[in-house]
Amino acid sequence: MNVEAGKLEDVCEINFTDEEAIVLVRKSLSDEPKIHRIAEIFKALSDPTRIRVIEALSIRELCVCDLANLLGMTQSAISHQLRILRQNSILKYRKEGRIVYYSLDDEHVSEILDSVASHVSHR
Amino acid sequence: MNVEAGKLEDVCEINFTDEEAIVLVRKSLSDEPKIHRIAEIFKALSDPTRIRVIEALSIRELCVCDLANLLGMTQSAISHQLRILRQNSILKYRKEGRIVYYSLDDEHVSEILDSVASHVSHR
DNA sequence: ACTAAACATGAACATATGCTCATATATCAA
DNA sequence: TTGATATATGAGCATATGTTCATGTTTAGT
Numbered sequence: 001m002n003v004e005a006g007k008l009e010d011v012c013e014i015n016f017t018d019e020e021a022i023v024l025v026r027k028s029l030s031d032e033p034k035i036h037r038i039a040e041i042f043k044a045l046s047d048p049t050r051i052r053v054i055e056a057l058s059i060r061e062l063c064v065c066d067l068a069n070l071l072g073m074t075q076s077a078i079s080h081q082l083r084i085l086r087q088n089s090i091l092k093y094r095k096e097g098r099i100v101y102y103s104l105d106d107e108h109v110s111e112i113l114d115s116v117a118s119h120v121s122h123r
Numbered sequence: 124m125n126v127e128a129g130k131l132e133d134v135c136e137i138n139f140t141d142e143e144a145i146v147l148v149r150k151s152l153s154d155e156p157k158i159h160r161i162a163e164i165f166k167a168l169s170d171p172t173r174i175r176v177i178e179a180l181s182i183r184e185l186c187v188c189d190l191a192n193l194l195g196m197t198q199s200a201i202s203h204q205l206r207i208l209r210q211n212s213i214l215k216y217r218k219e220g221r222i223v224y225y226s227l228d229d230e231h232v233s234e235i236l237d238s239v240a241s242h243v244s245h246r
Numbered sequence: 247a248c249t250a251a252a253c254a255t256g257a258a259c260a261t262a263t264g265c266t267c268a269t270a271t272a273t274c275a276a
Numbered sequence: 277t278t279g280a281t282a283t284a285t286g287a288g289c290a291t292a293t294g295t296t297c298a299t300g301t302t303t304a305g306t
Contacts, residue, residue, distance in 0.1 A: 022193055025182045029175060030240065037243045038236070039171045046166035047264075048158050055158075059148045064283055070145055077265055079284055098273045098282045108242050113161070115235050117153065120160045170294075187253055200295055202254055221252045221303045247306100254301075263292070271284075276277100 044088040049073065050081050051113070053102075057091065058110045061103035167211040172196065173204050174236070176225075180214065181233045184226035 030038070044050065052071050056062060062070070068078045082102060085091040092105040104110055153161070167173065175194050179185060185193070191201045205225060208214040215228040227233055 021183065022185075022189060025179050025185070026193055028182050029178050032171075034240070034243060035171050035174050035178075038239055039169055039174050041239050041243060042165050042174075043169035043263095046162055046169045048155075048162045049264080051158050051162050051165075052152060055152050056148050059151050060144065062145075062148070065281095066145055070149055074266075075283070076267080076285085080264075083284075095272095095283095100283060106242070108238070112235060112238050112242070115231070115238065116161055116164050117157070119229070119231050119235070120157060120164060166293095172294080188251095197296075198253070199255085199297080202252095203294075206254075218302095223253060249304100249306085251304080252302085255299085256297105257299105258297085259295090261293080261295105263290100265289090265291105267286105267288085269285085269287105272282085274281075275279090 041088055041090075044084055044090055045113070047081070049077070050085055053078070053081060053085065054090070054104065054109065054113055057102060057104050058113070061101045063099045063101050065099075067102070164211055164213075167207055167213055168236070170204070172200070173208055176201070176204060176208065177213070177227065177232065177236055180225060180227050181236070184217075184224045186222045186224050188222070190225070 029035070045054075049071065053067060056067065056070055064075060064078055064082065067082075068075045071078065082091060082093075086093065086102075089105050090109050091102050093100050093102045095101075152158070168177070172194065176190060179190065179193055187198060187201055187205065190205075191198045194201065205214060205216075209216065212228050213232050214225050216223050216225045218224075
């Protein structure tokens, strides 16, 4: 089919909603880069291991070793996941000698997680 | 390596943070089913197409046909994505003859999206 | 009853994801 | 300097994801 997004051709034969309204909705959509950035953030939060990491770090900062210990995973696995969270500005870190301490970069993230957690709860 | 999650063995040779604190953090983590459910919700929100759908439906309800038209995608592709959002209680729908109108199941979702959108913006 | 329209869904395929394993880098201790 | 520790990262592999294509289901119109 491959309809271009900008043209508003008929996909179905009959247009049930008025075209004006659809044009309005289209204008309200975020631009592509922003849409992708938003999806990326959600993707960074879409893994159980990474949720556990965030929950843990919302209590206190922890080093990689402690996180691996706490979650019963290898240092390598945790380190890979930390990189994803770091790259999405969800975590920050500080080095103290050989030890790297991770913590939440922003309380905002904690709020978003709580928000989804409560969404999950009352259903 | 394969350390068990419940045991708190040493992953690194030295335990830098006190064990008491780690035990406390562990207790504060959500249970496994809830963690997975939370990750699932985030996963449902982790695709650009689905973000566009949600943004559109946050303005007004739309039928599958309109959504396909609006986003320049095939009816099949949209339908598959709608199923994922439906199954995660993010969308609801009502039938009117052959037409199926989709809308947000909960304004909560819209708030979460806005929250992440603003998180993305000021960086 | 028959045809067509609106939507749903299973199979297939290309790509992405998360872990393991091996190894690299950086820092501390002796 | 040498060896050990804490962390990071690339390659590889099994599994998951998003789209297309073909087809099924339901409803409207004639």
